Structure formats: structure tokens, C-alpha cells
Amino acid sequence: MAWFPDLYRSAIGKKAVMAVSGIILFGYVLLHMIGNLKLYEGPKALQDYADFLRSAGTPALPASGLLWIVRIVLLAAVVLHVVASWQVTTASRRARPAAYAGASRIHTGYASRTMRWGGVIILLFVVYHLLHLTWGAAHPSFRQHDVYHNVVAGFQVWWVALFYVLAQFALGFHLDHGLWSLFQSLGWSHPRFNGWRRGFAHAFALLITAANVSFPIAVLTGLVR
Amino acid sequence: MILDSKAPPGPLQAKWQEHRNHLRLVNPNNKRKFTVLVVGSGLAGASAAASLAELGYRVKCFCFQDSPRRAHSIAAQGGINAAKNYHNDGDSVFRLFYDTVKGGDFRSREANVYRLAELSLNIIDQCVAQGVPFAREYGGLLDNRSFGGAQVSRTFYARGQTGQQLLLGAYQALSRQVAAGQIEMVPRSEMLDLVVEEGRARGLITRDLVSGNLERHAGHAVVLATGGYSNVYYLSTNAKGSNVTAIWRAHRRGALFANPCLSQIHPTCIPPSGDYQSKLTLMSESLRNDGRIWVPRDPQDTRPPESIPEEERDYYLETRYPAFGNLVPRDVAARNAKHVVDSGRGVGPQKNGVYLDLAGAIRRLGRQAIADRYGNLLEMYQKITGEDPYTTPMRIYPAPHYTMGGLWVDYNLMSTIDGLFVLGEANFSDHGANRLGASALMQGLADGYFILPSTLGDYLAGHLGETPVTGGETFGVVEAEVRARIGRLLAVRGSRSADSFHRRLGAIVWHACGILRTAAGLEAALRDVAALEDEFWHDLRVSGTGSEVNQDLERAGRVADYFELARLMCRDALERDESCGCHLREEHQTAEGEPLRDDEHYSYVSAWEWKGPDSPPALHKEPLHFDYVEPSRRSYK
Amino acid sequence: MDLTLYVWRQAGPAAPGRMVEYAARDINPDSSFLELLDVINERLAERGEDRIAFDHDCREGICGTCGFMINGEAHGPLRGTTVCQLHMRHFKDGEILRLEPWRARAFPVLKDLMVDRSAFDRVIEAGGFISVATGSAPEANQVAVPKPVADRAFEAAQCIGCGACVAQCPNGAAQLFTSAKVSHLGLLPQGQPERLARALAMVEAMEELGFGACSNFAECEAVCPKRISIDFIARMNRDYLKAKAQGTPGRA
């Protein structure tokens, strides 16, 4: 394992770690989004899905075993991603201590400019989200193992729904730059597919944002109740 | 003084090999005991510094730019010659030698030129191995083009950036030696004087351009590779920092200055557009392959050029030189353009150019074909002038571009000061009275990569055991002189900037000692330069102090040296009472206005000795012999 | 045309700096930006005031010596152009222009608009070369280089080392500069033997010199006067990661 600290020492190494953890997080968010679509199939479908997640991997693994493996991987990914992003951000601040008087951005889009604050919003969102829908501590009427109720009741509070929507936009922008950026960070560049990288990032960022935003909206508008 | 060229005897083809066989060598263990000071990190300096360091010498290398990657060599566009004969078109070392001697109008040393042609082969090998991205053909082998009217394709190129790519190759080799601890690179540092002790070059006084401090450096030998002095004309194609100071200071310390008046004027540059103009930009002469040169017949014609009908245009080159037309050599094209403009028929807002018209070629070949050939150039032209060369004729005018003159050196590249070697454009070079296109890069690299590393050892072998020190009396004296001179420049406290004097000096030299020269004009110029120089020392204004970044002071010092150089140039031009190479002495031309060279009286290198600020310099002559090429008259009629 | 300039004046590396206003009257639109500064400087000099220091040499856009920020854009508003090739006709009469030096920790200001870019030389010294001593080269046509490869290497080799990429990068990263050299040499057959070791050494030198980390902002590409592509950054990252994966030893 000596290679890891060695690689991690360099900024390019840190960015590679961020890219790989970003891919893991992206993979989770994508699957999570697909799973959440069961919301539209009614309480039973969603509940079955939630139960399935808990029992997946049995009997080879104990109940919730696979879920815990996933949780550990996710937690590790989040920690690495956040710590590395903190470190590269401070290094870059040090490298460019002074701003220009006539500041104008030429190329950087909104998405890439907001990576740092966007990341913080996502982090806050996840903490809140866990308190809200997983642990129920921040939920007005949390019912253990009644996922459908928790979601619908949760989103019926308009400002909660609004916060979810805003957070999804933050995530969308983060992915819009991140899903393109990771190709650069990992050196995946070739004239044959370089044209696709932006499209890939835009498409998945849009897909995930649209789908995730649809959940609170659907509840608020009464489409799902 | 007898000028011994030390050109070896024996058949031409064997001279260099034979010579090398007999040069003394320095034992590998002893090489690190020698310190060599290399001033300049252009093609000549960087290649020399890197190669000497690879051999094991300790090298200290200086440049005034912030990095050795930026020397003026970087601007060369066209290419570099080598007699590889990859095109099977009959090229050979002998032919390159022959063309160079003839192109130089028989004012160069045969032995040197032959060696240059031989080494051209090794240069390309070396550069390719370093990673210089020369243009290639589809088969992956190197591409060549024919350049500057050569009958064979022997020019290697890297799009329009050959100089840059070659320099980066040399810079990278130099950087490798810096990393290895063999070279100490001292950028942002200007050599202000040479220290000569007991007739031998022992060191330098430099000024750190950031702190302003004067510094002493001692070495076993000093190498000057400080480039050319075309900036004496103020407006030239050279980089703004190019200067004569290094070699001029060495000249004042005893190095003879050879052929100072031999400068090359390039015919196709963008004419100045106003007083603020700070430099001129070259447009590759390859444009003349497809462009037709003309001016309106009526000098008062102010119509836009596109709307002037054919019969009212004067295609003066095509009329005068039906055989060669627009492809006459550089000097002929340049001279005729000056004639036309001087006679009041110039074009453009300042009436200072002639048209180079691509309309015919665009009609014949299509816009795309022209864009493929000259796209980059035309874009640059458009950037600078704001005019579209695809729809309106370009305006061009000659501009000083290269100086064949420089410090006199022998076959070993050593000047008349023992231990002072001079390379690249800074020496009086192998180009005689006129340089062929794409051969300056070749010469700089031959000097630096191959010649000096062989010949320097022979000199150093005789000086083992000596320890150069900067503490000696001479260093103190020279440093005090440099300090006094800086003080003098700062103390004038007049009212005008160094640039304003430089601009006026340039105009005088350009008119009297440019393409066209007359005895009367040169004599007048000698007086005018002296008068202006006097004014300079009474009315110069340098702001700031000597102990900080002071670009005003840097300029003033350089301009002061240009004054002295300008006087020497005019004197040399006056003395060379013949038309040769790039310039026409109006007294010596045929009835049709073609130059008349005078081999009987002027087949020599003039080498001038400094005799003090108030005494005229002394002329020494190195006679030239031609055993392998019969001097002939150039004719393009 | 008339312009108002605010120029960063700083007497020396340690001195504080500030923006100073200069009125530029009757400027010829055909002059270049550096010629505009020449004109201002000449007026300053004749009044005995300290001229605005700025680096420059070739004034043809090839040496990479010149460069400063104009209204927050490295080399000014015109793409693919250095300030020496930027002509005043691209500005409007009466415009206000703010000139500042490159700002990055690795590029300390020396005076006014002049900065110390020697960190770039250090990056090259770390490995930006092919180790071939003079005289040891094989015949030039012995190794054929496919034209597309040669052309691509040339594109990377065009970098003029001006530092605009670092100046514009919000992270002060030197990725574009470094990757251009890593790619130029790493693409050519002659550069293969040292390819991974070179990438490793140059990246490590670059990071030690205080340049920031790359977030793939692509600002650098936008201001690069030679339009060097950020594809080369990806290429450098790949070589670097490969070197790490293979345990390539660094240079001593």
C-alpha cells in the first residue's frame, strides 16, 4: 500500500483520488436516483425495493451486509473526496494569493466556478438528508421502514422540498463540471472520444438533476401522495 | 598587425579533419578545472555552453533576457540549411559551400565556409535527436524546401518557427547541464565590459538587471555569442534587446572589428506606420514566389490599389529583370524598393512601401491554396496592419535584418584577444558580404555544437593549473570604469530619452550606410553622428538610479555604444570603395545600375583596431584567396 | 484615440504596489500595446519620472518575454495573441484599461509589470529535455516519425513560455506549460526512453515550485497565445499516473 501515500502526496495524485471517489459517488447517486423512481410506482414498489437493498447479498452475507459494504465504500469515498478537495483548494489558494483588479473570467463556466461551494452544499445536504430520511431525527413524522410515507410526508413541508431542489441543482452543476473533469484528471483523453466527454457530463448531470428534482415537486404538486 | 587566419593547409575537403587531428586535447579529469564564461544563450551560445558542459568544463552562461529560452534566435522563421541531399537533387557539401561563397559575393574565407557546409549534416542529426519537431513528409521522413532562390531543396524547417524550435532544443540541452550542476546560468544579466589581463581575456563585468549590482566573473576563457547589431538602425527586424554592447566593449579592449559596414537588408518587411514604431516585422520572402511587386505609375495616385488598372501599374522588377522578375535576390529587390520610395513613388499612408500583390495568384490558384502556403504570415500581416492581404495588396519595404560584420576571428573562432572566442552572428562570420537565407542558424549551431568544443580545448590545454580570480587589480580598474560610465549616463540629466536619440541615429545610418551608399553621404553621416553623439551626452535623460531595475539606463548604455559603432560602420563603408554583397556604392555601378565589385582592390576582410575615443581606428586587412571557387560577377539581368 | 490606464506600480519585489492612473492621449490605433506603453514611458522619462517597467524582446509574439493582464485577461482581449501583437485598434476610444502583472506565488513581481518566471526554467531543468550529448546523434532520417505524430508534437512544442496560463489560472497552476513540454518530447520516438521519468520529474518539480493544482478550468487554454490545448494536460496526467503505477524511479 506504499503506493497510495506516494501517489497521494502529489496534487495530480489527489485529483486522481477525487476523480475515482467522484466516480463511485456518481455511481451511487445514479443508482439511487433510479431506485427512487419506484416512488412513482407506489408505496409497495418502493418498500420492496428498500427491503431488497437490505436483503441483497444474503445468504452469502448477513442481512444488510451488502448495504454495509456499500456504506463503508461510500463513506470512504466521501472522506477521501472531501479531504482531497480541501487540500487542493488550499494549495491553489496559496498559489494564487492575490486577485486581479479587473477580474474577468474568460472560459470558466458557472459549473466549474462553483465546485467548491457546490461541494459544501452537497455535503450539508447529505448530512441533513440522512437525518431526514435515514435516521429520521429531522423528520416530523418518521416511521422506521416506511420509506414511502417518510418521503411523501417529508416533502410536504415546502421549505424542505425547496432545500432538496436547491441541493439537486448544486449537485447538477457539480456533476456537470465533475463528470467532464474526471476524464482530464485521469488522463482519459483521445481525439476519438474527446468530443463526447462534455456531452456525457451534460447529459448525466441533467438526467440526475431532473429526476431528483422531480421527486419533491411531484409531492408538492400532489402528483405523488 | 598580421592577421593570421590559421586556416589549415591541405585540400579543402580534408582541412577540418586534419586540423582536428592536431588540436591539443584536455584530459577528462582536467576539464572540470577549467571555467568558461559564455555570454549569450542564443543558438550559438546555448549550443556551445551545453556542449562544453557535456565535455566536462565548468560553464557560466549569461543572457540579458529572463530566461535562456528567449534569445533573438527564436524569431527565425524560414529554416536551416543542410547539404543532406535527401531530395536527390544534386546537393552536396561542395555545392552548399559554393553557393555560400558565391552568395557572400566572394568576401568570405573558403576554409571556414567549407567546414560550415560539412557540419551542416551533423547539426540536423543532433537537432532531430534532441526532439526538434522539423516538418516531415507523409512517409515520416524529413521534409525540405528550396529557400531564398536556391536551386536545390536543402532547407529544413518547423512551420514558420524554425528558430524557436532549434533554440528550444539547445535550451533544453543547456537546461540538462544546469540540472547536472555543470552550467551556472545567469539570466537578467548584461555584460558591460571585458577584463583583459596580460593580453588575455580573463573575465567580465556584468550588471545584474534586477538589483543593479555590478558583478565580476573570472574564467579561463571568454566566449561571446551575443548576436548581431542591426538595431543600430533603430528600426530593424531584430529583437528589441539585441545590442552591440558586448562585442563593442571587447573591441575597445583590443578585439578587431571586421567588416562593420556589411549588413543585410531584407526586402520584405512591413513598413513603419508612424513615429511610435518600435520595430519592423519580417514577412518571409517566400511571398515573392506568388506575389507581384508594383507601384502606381502616377506618384499622386491615391486610389485604393485594387482599383488601379493594370496599365497604370509599374511592375518595376519584372520590367527591369525580365529573367528573374520578382524573384531577384534579396539585395536587388531591396535596393529597387528603396529607389522607388526615394523617388516619391512609395505607397501607403506614409508613402514608404511598395505593393506586394497576391491577387493574380489568388485568381490563378484559389484563395485556399494561398492560405495553405502563407496562412500564418498573412494572419500576422493582418494583425499588424489591420488590412486583409487577400483582398488588398500587401505593403512591404526593406528593413535591416542581419549583420555580416562582427568581431574578427581566426579558424578556431578566437578573436585577436587571446582566450576570447566569438560565435554566431557576433563574429564576422562565414557569410562574406551577403548571407544566404537559412544559413545563420546553421552557422550559429556549427560554431556552438561542433567547432568551439574542439578548438577551445586546444587553447585551454596550454593554461592548465591557472586559477582565475576576480580579486586582481585589472578587475578593479575595469569595474570602476564601468561604474563611472553608468554614473556619467545618469548624470547628464538633460531632457530627452535614449530612444529619441536612437531613432535619430538610426535614420542617419539607414540613409547613409544602408542599401545605397555614396562617399559624400558617408562623410556627412560621420559628421552628423558625431554631432548627435555630442548632443546625446549633453541632453540625455535617464530616470531612476543604477541600483534597481532601470530599463532606461540599459537603453542609454546600448545607444551610447551604437554611436561609436555607427561611426566605425560609416568609416568602413567609406573605405570599401566598391559595391559588393548587399550594398551598392552609387559610384560603382554599371550603366543599368548594377553593382560593380572590385576584386583587385577589395578582396579582403577589413579589420579595425580601436585606437581610443578621439583617434581614428586603424585598418588591418586579411587578404582573401579563392582556390576552389572562381570569383564571378553576379548578374540577374 | 484616448484611453485611461490604471497601471500597477511597484518599486521592487518587497515594496507595496498600487494602481496609478495615466491618461493616454492621441494614441495611434495602428500602434501595438507595447508601443502605447513606450509612448507613455517616453513622456514619463522626459519629465524625469520613473518609467513603467515591462518585459519584452522580440515584439513578434514568439519569444514569450512580454505579458501582463489587461482588465483581468492575460495578454488582453484578443485570443491567440501576445500583448506585443495586440494593436490598439482593438480597443474603443475612451476605454478604461487596468494593467497588472502576472499574479502567482511562483511568479514574484520584480517591478511594475515585470515578474520573475524562472520557475519555468526549473521545471524544464527537472526533465524537459532528451538526454543526447552533442555528437552522439544517429543519422536524422534513421527514425521515421509519422507525420500526424510529428504534427501533434509540434503543436505542443509551440509553447513560448510566456506564463499567461499560470497568470490566468484561478489556481495559479502551471499545468498547461508543463504538459506542453511533457507532450512535445513524450510524443516523439526520440523521447520515449525517458518518457515516464520525465513526466514524473517535471510534475514533481512543478508542484514543489509553488504552482497550484489543476481543476480543469481551461482558462489557460483560452488565453494561451499559442492556443496550446488542454488535451496535453490529460496526456501529462496519464503519463504521470502511469509512472506512479509502474513505480518509475524519479531522477536523482
Ligand SMILES: Cc1cc2nc3c(=O)[nH]c(=O)nc-3n(C[C@H](O)[C@H](O)[C@H](O)COP(=O)(O)OP(=O)(O)OC[C@H]3O[C@@H](n4cnc5c(N)ncnc54)[C@H](O)[C@@H]3O)c2cc1C
Ligand atoms: C526576423 C528574423 C528572421 C530570421 N530568419 C532566419 C532564418 O530563417 N534562417 C536563418 O538561418 N537565419 C535567420 N535569421 C538570422 C538568425 O536568426 C540570427 O542570425 C541568429 O539566430 C543569431 O544567433 P546568435 O546565437 O548568434 O545570437 P542571438 O540569438 O541574438 O543571441 C544573443 C544572445 O546574447 C545575449 N546577449 C547579447 N548581448 C548581451 C550582453 N551585453 N550581455 C549579456 N548577454 C547578452 C542575449 O541575451 C542572447 O542570449 C533571422 C533573423 C531575423 C531577425
Ligand code: HEM
Ligand atoms: C430528491 C432526491 C432524493 C430522494 C427522494 C432520496 C431519498 C432517499 C431515501 C428515501 C432514503 C432512505 C432509504 C432507506 O432508508 O431505505 C435515502 C437514503 C440515502 N440517500 Fe437519498 N434521496 C435523494 C437524493 C440523494 C442524494 C443527491 C444523495 C447524495 C448526494 C443521497 C444520498 C443518500 C444516502 C447516502 C442515503 C443513505 C443510504 C443508506 O446507507 O441507507 N440521496 N435517500
Ligand code: HEM
Ligand atoms: C455525490 C456527491 C459527489 C459527487 C458525485 C462528486 C463528484 C465529483 C467529480 C466527478 C469531480 C471531478 C473530479 C476531477 O476533476 O478529477 C468532483 C470534483 C470536486 N468535488 Fe465532488 N462530488 C461529490 C461530492 C462532493 C462534496 C461533498 C464535496 C466537498 C465538500 C465535493 C467537492 C469537490 C470539489 C472541490 C471538486 C473540484 C476539485 C478540483 O478540481 O479542484 N464534492 N466531484
Ligand code: SF4
Ligand atoms: S502554454 Fe501557452 S500560455 Fe502557457 S506559457 Fe506556454 S504559450 Fe504561454
Ligand code: F3S
Ligand atoms: S486554467 Fe488552471 S485549473 Fe487547469 S485547466 Fe488550466 S491549469
Ligand code: FES
Ligand atoms: S515581446 Fe516577444 S512575445 Fe511579445
